[in-house]
Amino acid sequence: MSYYMYSNTQEVTPYERMMGSLNGEKTDRVPVNYYPRWAALEYIGATFKQTWDDPDLYVKAQILGQERFQYDCVIDYDMMGPVEEAMGAKLKYPENDVPQIAEPLIKTKEDMEKVKWKLDPRKDGNMPKVLYVVRRLKEELIKRGRGTQHVPIMTWGSCPSRTAACLTGFKEWFLIVARDPDWAVELMERALDGWLQMVVAAWEAGVDCVWVNDPVSSRDCISRDHYEKLTQPYERKFIEAIRRETGMKVTMHPCGNWHDRMDLVYQNQADSYFLGPMDVEMCTQKAVETNEKGLSRVTSLNGNVGAATKSTTDGQTAVPYATTMKRGKPEDIEKESKAVIDIVEAADLRCILGTNCWDVKGSSFANRDAMVYAARKYGQYK
Amino acid sequence: MSILEEIRKNVFDGDENNTVELVKKALDEGKTAQEILDESLVAGLRDCGAGFEKGEKFIPEMLLSSESMKVAMVVLKPLLLEGSGIGGAGKAVLATVEGDVHDIGLELVGTMFETAGFEVRNMGPDVPTEDIVEAVKEDKPHIVGLSALLSNTMDVMPDVIEALADAGLRDSVKVMVGGAPVKQDFADEIGADGWAYDAASAVPKAKELRAQLPD
Numbered sequence: 001m002s003y004y005m006y007s008n009t010q011e012v013t014p015y016e017r018m019m020g021s022l023n024g025e026k027t028d029r030v031p032v033n034y035y036p037r038w039a040a041l042e043y044i045g046a047t048f049k050q051t052w053d054d055p056d057l058y059v060k061a062q063i064l065g066q067e068r069f070q071y072d073c074v075i076d077y078d079m080m081g082p083v084e085e086a087m088g089a090k091l092k093y094p095e096n097d098v099p100q101i102a103e104p105l106i107k108t109k110e111d112m113e114k115v116k117w118k119l120d121p122r123k124d125g126n127m128p129k130v131l132y133v134v135r136r137l138k139e140e141l142i143k144r145g146r147g148t149q150h151v152p153i154m155t156w157g158s159c160p161s162r163t164a165a166c167l168t169g170f171k172e173w174f175l176i177v178a179r180d181p182d183w184a185v186e187l188m189e190r191a192l193d194g195w196l197q198m199v200v201a202a203w204e205a206g207v208d209c210v211w212v213n214d215p216v217s218s219r220d221c222i223s224r225d226h227y228e229k230l231t232q233p234y235e236r237k238f239i240e241a242i243r244r245e246t247g248m249k250v251t252m253h254p255c256g257n258w259h260d261r262m263d264l265v266y267q268n269q270a271d272s273y274f275l276g277p278m279d280v281e282m283c284t285q286k287a288v289e290t291n292e293k294g295l296s297r298v299t300s301l302n303g304n305v306g307a308a309t310k311s312t313t314d315g316q317t318a319v320p321y322a323t324t325m326k327r328g329k330p331e332d333i334e335k336e337s338k339a340v341i342d343i344v345e346a347a348d349l350r351c352i353l354g355t356n357c358w359d360v361k362g363s364s365f366a367n368r369d370a371m372v373y374a375a376r377k378y379g380q381y382k
Numbered sequence: 383m384s385i386l387e388e389i390r391k392n393v394f395d396g397d398e399n400n401t402v403e404l405v406k407k408a409l410d411e412g413k414t415a416q417e418i419l420d421e422s423l424v425a426g427l428r429d430c431g432a433g434f435e436k437g438e439k440f441i442p443e444m445l446l447s448s449e450s451m452k453v454a455m456v457v458l459k460p461l462l463l464e465g466s467g468i469g470g471a472g473k474a475v476l477a478t479v480e481g482d483v484h485d486i487g488l489e490l491v492g493t494m495f496e497t498a499g500f501e502v503r504n505m506g507p508d509v510p511t512e513d514i515v516e517a518v519k520e521d522k523p524h525i526v527g528l529s530a531l532l533s534n535t536m537d538v539m540p541d542v543i544e545a546l547a548d549a550g551l552r553d554s555v556k557v558m559v560g561g562a563p564v565k566q567d568f569a570d571e572i573g574a575d576g577w578a579y580d581a582a583s584a585v586p587k588a589k590e591l592r593a594q595l596p597d
């Protein structure tokens with residue numbers, strides 16, 4: 001059976017479907033968003049570096065990828081790098097991966113003065129290139145929608161803890177957390193503005209929604225106490241600043257295993273949560289509980305088909321099978337998708353079907369198709 | 383509390399300065415470097431690892447413990463290497479897979495392997511698969527040790543195993559995998575030859591695997 005169906009001609013557009021779910025509303029069916037970088041690049045046969053060197057090629061990949069796979073959101077470059085680079089960090093650009101920090105910029109407190117904290121996204125470093133991609137995506141989507149933008153554009157922002165860790169190096173960041181929490185706070189305080197300015201500029205250029213993530217505060221990394229006192233307040237500050245400046249719906253990705261702290265995560269006030277490899281039932285229940293207490297504003301949960309692994313370091317909580325997207329079969333994707341839709345929607349939260357980590361490089365087209373197929377089959381609203 | 387127990391506790395607590403002072407004192411008192419390594423440093427680090435598993439210790443605390451061990455090893459390593467005959471146990475290439483910048487565990491494994499007599503090429507963190515294959519071609523090691531701390535980078539491990547097979551090198555080396563999210567079932571699933579819970583248990587496993595290869 002082929003899951004591949006070619007249709008951008010439904011009555012409800014991906015834009016209406018995705019934005020509706022972020023608002024907590026039901027449209028025709030559950031939308032699909034798996035942060036489709038590799039799906040799009042693999043479809044047109046380009047490497048990430050090729051599209052970084054040629055932004056129009058990146059736009060082409062996103063547009064054609066969406067038309068081919070029929071997911072409900074496109075993304076801009078969606079990566080760590082342009083802000084940190086403009087701050088002064090040296091990046092390396094692998095042939096087919098996103099840029100990485102070549103060498104930590106901050107090794108001592110004195111190095112803080114070398115960092116360019118105040119940035120202008122329209123001028124500094126490669127940030128204008130990201131904005132160019134957003135503008136071009138917008139133009140193409142409006143053109144192809146015959147005057148209406150039929151697919152939303154999502155951008156990405158780095159939580160202050162992540163930015164700080166990129167500037168110091170991850171290992172040093174964790175040592176700073178242990179040895180000098182005051183310095184950790186100062187780093188996050190100063191790191192917040194660069195990415196905020198980038199997200200605001202992307203919004204002005206035309207993005208419709210944003211996701212932010214923090215891969216350094218999970219249970220795999222720091223204690224609940226460190227999270228609560230150090231990094232969570234800066235996640236919240238970042239998310240609330242984005243909402244205040246742009247009014248956009250914010251999705252937060254707690255990357256990794258956060259089972260022991262989802263109550264705190266939901267209190268950082270994002271609208272939607274792109275769940276990591278966690279127990280979706282427990283995450284849904286926690287979201288309902290914190291919403292009922294008035295501590296959070298969760299409208300939707302995004303995930304949770306296996307892209308990462310089932311192994312969580314607590315070794316106790318059941319999570320979806322490891323790398324279903326890469327090594328499973330379409331029927332596995334369909335089964336996991338159905339389970340996620342059923343659990344999230346039963347709690348009267350909106351489900352945005354997706355993976356439990358970034359779109360996995362090398363997943364088969366059939367598996368990607370199977371997710372959209374599952375949303376159509378099991379995610380219809382009556 | 384004996385001095386070896388005291389060192390163990392200081393490693394667990396991540397107290398670098400005290401650990402070094404106590405190691406020197408233990409040597410003065412006639413303890414051997416091997417005793418201090420096994421009964422204090424490795425034991426302290428294992429306690430810390432157990433705390434990590436139970437959710438009582440996290441990366442910052444683990445790092446402090448490993449820093450304590452590292453500074454203590456500056457004192458102990460020359461003594462340990464005196465009788466070890468570097469390379470006598472075999473050759474090992476170690477790397478954290480591409481996309482993963484964590485190297486705490488890798489460094490510890492490297493140190494433990496060296497003190498156990500392995501000649502080690504530690505390629506560090508974030509190593510592209512093709513570079514690992516190239517290193518295996520060049521060095522002809524007995525053991526390839528792959529590390530990953532992130533659940534989304536451990537999936538690179540099977541790619542490395544596949545790349546070694548594609549290069550015709552798979553039968554000449556034993557591949558060991560490790561790192562916080564990596565477990566025996568994952569090692570079995572991806573066709574690795576061995577998995578170890580921590581740096582200390584990686585040594586006997588490496589020796590066991592080495593013995594399965596011809597000299």
